[in-house]
Amino acid sequence: MFVSIEEKKIAHRLVENFLKHSEKLPYVNIGKNNEYLGWVKDFNLRDSEGRKIFLDLAKEDDLFLLFVLVLGWSRTGPWENAVNLVSYLKINGKDKPSYWLEESNYLSEINLRQQSAELIYSQLQYEIEPRYKISFRKDTFRSIHVLATKWDAIINKLEISKLRSDYTIFMTYLRSVRGLGKLPNEKILKKIPLILRELRCQRIFKNIPGELCCVADRRVLGAAQSLGIQLVNPSNLSNLIECSTKIYKLMGDLYDLPLFAYKDLGLKMSGHLIR
DNA sequence: ACGGGATATCAACAGATGAC
DNA sequence: GTCATCTGTTGATATCCCGT
Numbered sequence: 645m646f647v648s649i650e651e652k653k654i655a656h657r658l659v660e661n662f663l664k665h666s667e668k669l670p671y672v673n674i675g676k677n678n679e680y681l682g683w684v685k686d687f688n689l690r691d692s693e694g695r696k697i698f699l700d701l702a703k704e705d706d707l708f709l710l711f712v713l714v715l716g717w718s719r720t721g722p723w724e725n726a727v728n729l730v731s732y733l734k735i736n737g738k739d740k741p742s743y744w745l746e747e748s749n750y751l752s753e754i755n756l757r758q759q760s761a762e763l764i765y766s767q768l769q770y771e772i773e774p775r776y777k778i779s780f781r782k783d784t785f786r787s788i789h790v791l792a793t794k795w796d797a798i799i800n801k802l803e804i805s806k807l808r809s810d811y812t813i814f815m816t817y818l819r820s821v822r823g824l825g826k827l828p829n830e831k832i833l834k835k836i837p838l839i840l841r842e843l844r845c846q847r848i849f850k851n852i853p854g855e856l857c858c859v860a861d862r863r864v865l866g867a868a869q870s871l872g873i874q875l876v877n878p879s880n881l882s883n884l885i886e887c888s889t890k891i892y893k894l895m896g897d898l899y900d901l902p903l904f905a906y907k908d909l910g911l912k913m914s915g916h917l918i919r
Numbered sequence: 920a921c922g923g924g925a926t927a928t929c930a931a932c933a934g935a936t937g938a939c
Numbered sequence: 940g941t942c943a944t945c946t947g948t949t950g951a952t953a954t955c956c957c958g959t
Contacts, residue, residue: 718930719951783951826951830931862929877944879931 647893651873655894655902658871661909662902669905679897682845683838684710687727690769697731697768701846705739708795710842714835715787716780719826724774729784732764744792754785783826790823802849809851811840812885819881834861834878837888841899858891858900860884867906 666672673681684699684706691697699706699713709730716726733739743749753760757780765778791798798818805814815836818824824832841857843849858864860878868875873894878884891900 777953779953781952825931826929827931827949830950832931834930879944883944 647890651894654871654873658902658906659895659898662898662905665909666905669908672901672905680845680899680901682842684713684842685845687731688771689727689731690771691735692767692769694769697734699730699842701843701848704741704799706734707848708741708791709734709739710839711791711798712788714838715791715824715832716784717838718832718835719781719784725779725781728761728764728768728774728778729780731768732760732780735764735767741792741795744788747789750785750789754782757782757785781826787824787826790821794821806849806851811849811852811856812881814840815856815881815885833881833884835859836884854892854897854899855889856885858888858895859904860887860891860900861904863907864891864900864903867903871903871906873903 663674663678666674671683673683673685675681684701687697689697699709701707701710712733713726713730716729717723719726738744738753761778761780765774798814801814801817805811818836818839819831819833822831824830837857837859840852841859844852844854844857860875865875865877868891875887875890876883878887888900891903895902
């Protein structure tokens with residue numbers, strides 16, 4: 645996809661602005677070389693004993709939770725729900741694929757979900773209070789079960805992708821699994837790059853290209869539109885990759901975050917920048 | 920204060936539209 | 940006609956709103 649000189653200028657300004665204000669953005673962790681360190685590196689949450697909640701993706705259970713996070717985040721609702729769901733599973737020892745493989749377990753988790761949401765709220769210390777009451781969607785649990793049934797295959801595809809240095813193998817496979825979307829037959833798409841982004845950020849797989857790591861969700865697309873950056877509608881895997889590639893060309897190792905944060909930067913910049 | 924219906928929100932999907 | 944892109948619909952659920 646074509647990147648114009650004007651788009652490069654817009655991106656440059658946005659990145660400058662983003663870096664200047666990144667400390668005020670609760671969801672942003674930035675490293676010494678102005679690179680994004682990843683979302684799961686630090687959720688800005690602590691358990692009752694004051695220990696930070698985060699995912700170490702070198703551990704298989706935490707890797708499983710990264711996928712759960714993505715499933716939760718791909719649902720409607722405040723993003724806090726996804727983070728709290730992952731924290732609930734981690735703190736309460738429900739972070740193993742084998743647990744979710746059992747049909748009786750995932751069905752009982754559905755029934756428990758209201759209590760679980762209240763439980764985790766009482767178990768955590770928040771640096772920033774969630775905006776709404778924590779709640780867990782029913783359909784997310786079925787998807788976690790499906791994830792568990794495909795877990796070995798998913799790991800296998802990741803390994804093959806690593807060996808061949810082609811992570812579209814993994815993406816294509818994940819996209820093909822039915823039941824990871826909110827309906828039993830639906831599939832996941834938009835948030836697939838997030839998985840690769842977090843793995844790249846933690847350097848678990850060292851040959852993941854940044855071009856496959858930018859999320860283009862509604863918020864990112866909206867920001868691009870109001871800034872005058874042209875992105876295709878990521879309605880299938882090839883569009884998604886095209887979109888992610890262009891964002892990476894513009895933003896580098898900050899990925900989609902400057903665009904994601906655009907709203908929160910309270911920008912006066914769009915007026916000057918576009919014509 | 921409480922329950923039920925309407926509304927807003929989002930991503931995925933499928934059908935419609937447009938370009939060649 | 941084929942392929943890619945655009946648009947409208949679908950479905951779950953939290954929140955809002957109103958009557959009781």
